[in-house]
Amino acid sequence: MKIFIDFDGTLIDSRTRIYGLFKKISGTNLTFDQYWELKRNQVSNSDILIKYCDYTDVKLQKFNDEWFPLIEHDDWLIFDEPLPGITDFLKKLSYDNTLILVTARQRIDKVFDQIVRFGWQDLFQDILVTQQEKEKEALISSKYDCLSTDYIIGDSGKDILAGKALGLKTIAVLSGSRNKLQLSKYNPDFIVDSIVDFNF
Ligand SMILES: [Mg+2]
Known part of the structure; x- marks a missing residue:
């Protein structure tokens, strides 16, 4: 079967990069844990900046102008690491299944x-990057016929909605950017702490 797998928060821990850049640009006093508690409750960067950092619309625009070029810059990407047990899990899963990475990143090269x-170059049949120009659902359906026996795995509500629209089985993971309460709202077929906890 085909398994479409999200990248950030599903396979890798991007939290240090994302918090680090947020803190550098905003100068926030929020700790790493406070920031991620808010994010996992689906509070956006913009809402955090307005509520906790007294941001105005002008300052928000300036923040975003700095954020988007830097969030996928090598200086910050270096902080990303695979989540525990992921490499071995992907190797085993790739023996019998077609793994396709699907990410909303901007930059394919990065x-x-x-x-x-991470040494994962032989594990995926394909790597789909939306470049924030289209939705994952549109990108997947432009290249693949999806079957009801295929899966999508992700840490966001958007991942689950894309999977449902494509008729896939949906697995939400709690290893990333959203908590169980938030992900439950999207009615995924399964919710697991980490992808490594799921038996296909
Ligand atoms: Mg993600």
């Missing part, structure tokens, strides 16, 4: 750089 750094 995704490939990281895949090579």
